[in-house]
Amino acid sequence: MKKNIAILPGDGIGPEVCEAATKVLSEIGKMYQHEFEFTFADLGGAAIDKTGTPLPAETLSVCKKSDAVLLGAVGGPKWDTLPGDQRPEKGLLGLRKELDLFANLRPVTIYDALAEASPLKDDVIQGVDLVIVRELTGGLYFGEPRERRGEGEEQLAVDTLVYSRKEIERIVRKGFEFAEIRGGSLTSVDKANVLESSRLWREVVDEVAKEYPDVKYSHMLVDNAAMQLVRNPRQFDVIVTENMFGDILSDEASMITGSLGMLPSASLSQDGPGLFEPIHGSAPDIAGKGIANPLATLSSVVMMLTYAFEMKDEANALAEAINDVLEAGHRTADLTNDASNALSTEEMTNQVIDALAKKAVIS
Numbered sequence: 633m634k635k636n637i638a639i640l641p642g643d644g645i646g647p648e649v650c651e652a653a654t655k656v657l658s659e660i661g662k663m664y665q666h667e668f669e670f671t672f673a674d675l676g677g678a679a680i681d682k683t684g685t686p687l688p689a690e691t692l693s694v695c696k697k698s699d700a701v702l703l704g705a706v707g708g709p710k711w712d713t714l715p716g717d718q719r720p721e722k723g724l725l726g727l728r729k730e731l732d733l734f735a736n737l738r739p740v741t742i743y744d745a746l747a748e749a750s751p752l753k754d755d756v757i758q759g760v761d762l763v764i765v766r767e768l769t770g771g772l773y774f775g776e777p778r779e780r781r782g783e784g785e786e787q788l789a790v791d792t793l794v795y796s797r798k799e800i801e802r803i804v805r806k807g808f809e810f811a812e813i814r815g816g817s818l819t820s821v822d823k824a825n826v827l828e829s830s831r832l833w834r835e836v837v838d839e840v841a842k843e844y845p846d847v848k849y850s851h852m853l854v855d856n857a858a859m860q861l862v863r864n865p866r867q868f869d870v871i872v873t874e875n876m877f878g879d880i881l882s883d884e885a886s887m888i889t890g891s892l893g894m895l896p897s898a899s900l901s902q903d904g905p906g907l908f909e910p911i912h913g914s915a916p917d918i919a920g921k922g923i924a925n926p927l928a929t930l931s932s933v934v935m936m937l938t939y940a941f942e943m944k945d946e947a948n949a950l951a952e953a954i955n956d957v958l959e960a961g962h963r964t965a966d967l968t969n970d971a972s973n974a975l976s977t978e979e980m981t982n983q984v985i986d987a988l989a990k991k992a993v994i995s
C-alpha cells in the first residue's frame with residue numbers, strides 16, 4: 633500500500649522523536665511491502681523562524697493532501713516573548729482547527745515492565761487500561777474574545793470558554809462509541825458545579841447516553857477526577873472531557889505509566905487525515921541531547937497504523953516490539969534512576985527496530 637505521511641518535526645525534541653518515527657515507519661514499510669512517502673513541513677517555532685508564521689499555508693496544504701500527519705512538538709523559550717497569537721503553539725491549535733480534529737484519543741497503557749518507573753504503587757497501577765477522549769477544537773483554547781484590556785493597575789486579561797451543543801454532542805458520542813466498542817464504561821469529567829459550559833456538557837451527556845443503553849456512565853467533577861486518577865486509576869475506562877481538562881488530566885495520567893514520554897495520541901476528524909503526536913511538548917530542558925524517550929511517538933505511529941491505515945498486523949507488531957524492548961530492560965533516562973545505563977533516543981529506536989525484525993523472522 634502507498635501512503636503519504638506529512639511529517640511536522642516542530643521544535644525542541646520534536647525533530648528527534650520524529651526521526652525515530654520515520655526510521656521505524658521505513659522499516660515497517662520494508663517488512664510489509666508498503667510505500668510510506670514522507671513530506672516534511674514546518675510548524676511552530678521552526679516555521680516562525682523560516683516564514684514568520686507558525687502555520688504556513690504550505691504546511692496546511694501538505695497536511696490536507698496527506699493520508700496522515702505525524703507531529704513532534706512545538707514551542708520553546710526562544711519564542712516565549714512573542715504575543716499569544718504569534719506563538720508556536722498557535723500553529724498547532726490552528727492546524728487542529730483547520731483539519732477539524734475534534735476528537736483526541738489519549739490511551740493510558742500500562743507496561744508490566746515499567747511498574748518500577750511509576751510513582752504509584754504496583755497494586756494501584758496493575759490492570760489500568762483507560763483512554764482519555766479529549767475535545768480538541770473548542771473551549772478555552774479557542775474562545776473569543778481573548779485579549780488584554782486597560783493599562784497598569786487596571787489591566788485585564790480575558791479568555792473565553794465557549795462550547796456549542798453540537799461540539800459537545802460529537803465528542804460525547806465518540807466517548808460513548810469507544811466505551812461501547814471496549815465493552816466498558818464512560819466517565820464524563822466536567823466542572824458543572826461552577827461552569828455554565830459544563831452544565832450544558834452534562835445535559836448533553838445525559839441525552840446522548842440514551843442512544844447507548846449498554847454503556848454504564850457517570851459524571852465526575854474535574855478536581856475529584858484529578859485525585860481519583862492517582863488514588864485508583866483502575867476505576868476508569870473511557871474518560872470524555874473538554875479541551876483544557878483533557879490536556880491537564882492526560883499529562884497527569886501519563887505518570888501512571890511511568891513517564892510523560894510514554895503517552896501517544898491520535899487526533900481525528902469526521903473524515904480528513906488524522907494527526908498523530910506524542911502528548912508531551914518540546915522538552916527544551918533535554919532538547920539537542922539525544923536522550924528523549926521516542927516511545928510516545930512510536931506508540932503514536934501504532935495509532936496511525938491502526939486508525940489512519942487500518943494496518944492491524946503492522947500496528948500489533950510495533951506495539952509488541954515496544955513491549956519487548958521494555959521487557960528486555962531497555963530504558964531511556966526518563967524511565968530509570970540508573971542514568972549510566974540509560975539508552976539514547978537513537979539506541980532505543982534501534983532496539984525497537986531490532987525487536988520488529990525478530991518478529992518478521994519468526995512470523
Ligand SMILES: NC(=O)C1=CN([C@@H]2O[C@H](COP(=O)(O)OP(=O)(O)OC[C@H]3O[C@@H](n4cnc5c(N)ncnc54)[C@H](O)[C@@H]3O)[C@@H](O)[C@H]2O)C=CC1
Nearest residue numbers: 705706707708892893912913914915916917918924925966
Ligand atoms: N503538543 C505540543 O506541541 C506541546 C507543546 N508544548 C510546549 O512545549 C514547551 C515545553 O513545555 P513543558 O511545559 O516543559 O512540557 P514538556 O512536555 O515539553 O516537558 C515536561 C517535562 O517532561 C519531560 N519530557 C517531555 N517529553 C519527554 C520525552 N519524550 N522523553 C523524556 N522526557 C520528556 C521534559 O524534559 C520536561 O522535564 C512549551 O513551549 C509548551 O508550550 C507543551 C505541550 C504539548
Ligand SMILES: CC(C)CC(=O)C(=O)O
Nearest residue numbers: 721722724725773879911
Ligand atoms: C498547544 C497545547 C494546547 C498543546 C498541549 O499541551 C496538548 O495538546 O497537550
Ligand SMILES: [Mg+2]
Nearest residue numbers: 879880883911
Ligand atoms: Mg498538553
